[in-house]
Amino acid sequence: MQNFPSLEEIKAAHQRIxxxxxxxxxxxxxxxxxxxxCEIFFKCENFQKVGAFKARGAANAxxxxxxxxxxxxxxxxxxxNHAAALARAASVAGIKSYIVMPSSAPEIKKKAxxxxxxxxIECEPNLLARETTLNAVVEKTGATFIPPYDYFDVVEGQATCALEMWDEGISFDTIITPVGGGGLLGGTALATKYLSPNAKVIGAEPxxxxxxxxxxxxxxxxxxKAPNTIADGLLTSLGKLNFDIIINYVDDILTINDEEIIEAMRLIYERMKIVIEPSCAVPLAALLKNKEHFKGQKVGIILSGGNVDLGKLPF
Amino acid sequence: MQNFPSLEEIKAAHQRIxxxxxxxxxxxxxxxxxxxxCEIFFKCENFQKVGAFKARGAANAxxxxxxxxxxxxxxxxxxxNHAAALARAASVAGIKSYIVMPSSAPEIKKKAxxxxxxxxIECEPNLLARETTLNAVVEKTGATFIPPYDYFDVVEGQATCALEMWDEGISFDTIITPVGGGGLLGGTALATKYLSPNAKVIGAEPxxxxxxxxxxxxxxxxxxKAPNTIADGLLTSLGKLNFDIIINYVDDILTINDEEIIEAMRLIYERMKIVIEPSCAVPLAALLKNKEHFKGQKVGIILSGGNVDLGKLPF
Incomplete structure (x- = not known):
């Protein structure tokens, strides 16, 4: 599989983190x-450290x-979530972290x-300012830049989530993850195609x-350009490295509107009694919209995180 | 212990249900x-069938x-929650259930x-109407009345929750439960005093x-008279049988105001990423208000249920 992380590298990452x-x-x-x-198995990364799967990739890097x-x-x-994940991983490892955040970032994220x-380090809320400020920080401090998703060490870490799922002994027919920058979907596709080549991997997107x-x-x-969805974790564009993985190893991408995302989100709160962020509900919404594709299957869904402003739930 | 359910009876109930x-x-x-x-262990009855510990007592009865x-x-x-718990237990057992509900009960509870x-069977929203209507139903159908809490078969069932907690091998110094009618607190006190007489059992109340x-x-x-609290599962008065258990085997009752309950509720949502009803937050609120009593202890807290109107969260 080209120069993508190998199964051995993903397993080593899992040990490492x-x-x-x-x-x-x-x-x-x-x-x-x-x-x-169908039979749905929710992998609860909302219970992960820092409340999101991002803890995995940041720790590995x-x-x-x-x-x-x-x-x-x-x-x-x-x-x-990558900001908090990297700050925590650095703290546990006993090293410094510098996080460039737009001045418009919610207080709760800054506090985390x-x-x-x-x-x-605050900057103007636009991509150019973020990149310029980051470059200045790196130049001044000599810190290593750890990108949020388009970076093989990060993808390798995110792949450990699917590794754990397959390790449970469940013979998934399909695994569905949300897709934003593509680190989780790419990592999940790699781990799955190594471990169970016939299982399908699907991305779900607003x-x-x-x-x-x-x-x-x-x-x-x-x-x-100009993304607009309640799934605030999925606003970013797909990364280039992740696109290469996805085009090779992902079976399909399903899209779903915000109304359906909110309905699936509410279903998870009401029936499972767990707190998730809107992005997490995208795979279940896509499944419920396309029930006939999954009939009778064993479907794994990664609930990617639980960092939501409780005062602003959409119901 | 007088004629209270014995340890053998509680264990038999656990097998039975x-x-x-x-x-x-x-x-x-x-x-x-x-x-x-301190070290807090949350027993998650919000994940229980029908979303509350009430499933245990109703099933046992x-x-x-x-x-x-x-x-x-x-x-x-x-x-x-007892309404839904009894309806479900009856359904699983293949028998009929008649549930007298005040006309003011939320639609979501009726639907459950x-x-x-x-x-x-609907009635006017007052205790007299509830009892009169229930008596009429029992007379007409010959159905057996299963009270929500002041009934030993129910207490025996609720006691199985603490039984499972002690079975985990954790040496709790204290277990705290919310107290409304007293079925959960009474059952927890019995199981605990049989299994670990030196452990303290505390009720937490709005x-x-x-x-x-x-x-x-x-x-x-x-x-x-005229209870007034956000903890809507704890509005009922203590039952007589449960009072007898509590006066003999409970170590203390702590009270806490609604503001502190809401703060603890939010903490559980934000940090544990789980959905609980306000009543569940009462024990943690009581602990946080009285930290010095629990310093360094292993404390078990029963999160009693997760049936909350998500559109009306207090934050």
Whole structure:
């Protein structure tokens, strides 16, 4: 598989990040199985450290640093879960982290980064300012830039989530993950195709941020302009490295509108009694919209995170 | 212990209700442990069948019916979790259930009862109407009345929750449960005093419905008039049988105001990523208010249920 992370590398990553992560449980709901007409296994990364699967990739990237790199710490730009994940991984590893965040980032996200000991550098809320500020930070500090998703060490880490799923002994017919930058979907596709080549891997994407869907079908990377969806974790465009994995090893991308995402989100809260962020509900929404494709199957769904503003739930 | 359910009876109840219940997980949060200054183990009955520990007592009462009683089914009056729990237990056991509900009961509660095949009989929203209507139903149908809490078969069932907790091999110093009618607290006290006599059992109660607190200290049953609290599962007055258990085997009752309940509820949503009803947050709120009493202890907390109107979260 080209120069993508190998199964051995993913397994090594899983060993490497043990001190940094939980092994999250897989939960099921009879009621949701009945509604879906299939057997659904939810991998609960909302219970993961920092409340998201991002803990995996960030930890893997941090542990793989050389001794020299460790001395100068790590840096990234992110307003979301990767920011907290990298700050925490750095803190556990005993190194410095510099997090460039847009001035518009929610207070709760900034507080999370601070609580993990990350140093926040604020910038104007646009991509150019983020990149310029990050470059300045890296130049000044010598920190290693750990990108949020388009980076093989990160993908290798995200792949450990599917590794754990397959290790449960469940013979999934299909695994569905949300797709934003593509790190989780890419990692899941790699682990799955190594371990169970006949199982299908599907990405689920909001209609309002459907660049992965369009890129997948056009067979070329089409960046997202002006994304608009409640699934705030999936606003980013698909990364280039991840696109290469996805085009080779993902079976399909399904899109779904916000109304259907909210309905699936509510179903998970009401029936499973767990807190998830809107992005997590995208795979279940896609499944329920396309029930006939999954009839009688064993379907794995990765619930990617649980960091949601409880005062702004859409119901 | 007088004529209270014995350890053997509680163990037999646990065996008896296996086909009706989940063995719910115990979860912890490092962040909440740090805030509380002790090690807290949350027994997640919000993940229980029908979303509450009430599934246990109702199932036990149903399975213990004689063949003759089974023919005429069961009846109760309840607008809450016991209604759904009894309807479901009856449905699984293949018998009829008649549920008297006040006309003011939320649609979602009525739908839950209907979805389990319970027959709803509506009445005026006051206790007299509930009792009169129930008596009429029992007279007409010959159904067996299964009270929501003040009934030894129900208490025996609720006690199986603590039985599972002690079976995990954790040496709890204290177990805290919410207290409303007292079935859960009574059952927990019995199981705990049989299995680990030195462990403390504490009830946690909203200040706005503090009849258990007042009854405990006056050493006589003082019914609650005009309760007023966000913890809608704890509005009922302590039952007589449960008072007898509690006065003998419970170590303390702590009270807490609604503001503190909401704060603890939010903490559980944000840090543990699980959905609970307000009543569940009362024990954690009581612990956080009295940290010095629990310092360094291993504390078990029963999260009693997860049936909450998501559109009306208090944050």
């Amino acid at each position: 043990q001190p940094f992560i939980h092994r999250t449980p897989i939960l099921s709901s009879e009621a949701i199985n009945q509604i879906g007409g 941090v542990v793989k640093l050389t001794e020299e790199q460790r001395e100068n710490g790590v840096a990234t730009h992110s307003s979301g 980064v601070e609580s993990y000991g990350g140093e926040i 209609k309002g941020a459907d660049d992965a869907y369009r890129s997948f079908h056009a067979k070329e990377l089409i960046p997202m | 296996q086909p009706f219940i989940h063995r719910t997980p115990i979860l912890s949060s490092e962040a909440i442990n740090q805030i509380g200054g 149903v399975v213990k019916l004689t063949e003759e009683q089974r023919e005429n089914g069961v009846a109760t009056h309840s607008s809450g 009862v209907e979805s389990y095949g319970g027959e709803i 200040k706005g419905a503090d009849d258990a607190y007042r009854s405990f200290h006056a050493k006589e049953l003082i019914p609650m």
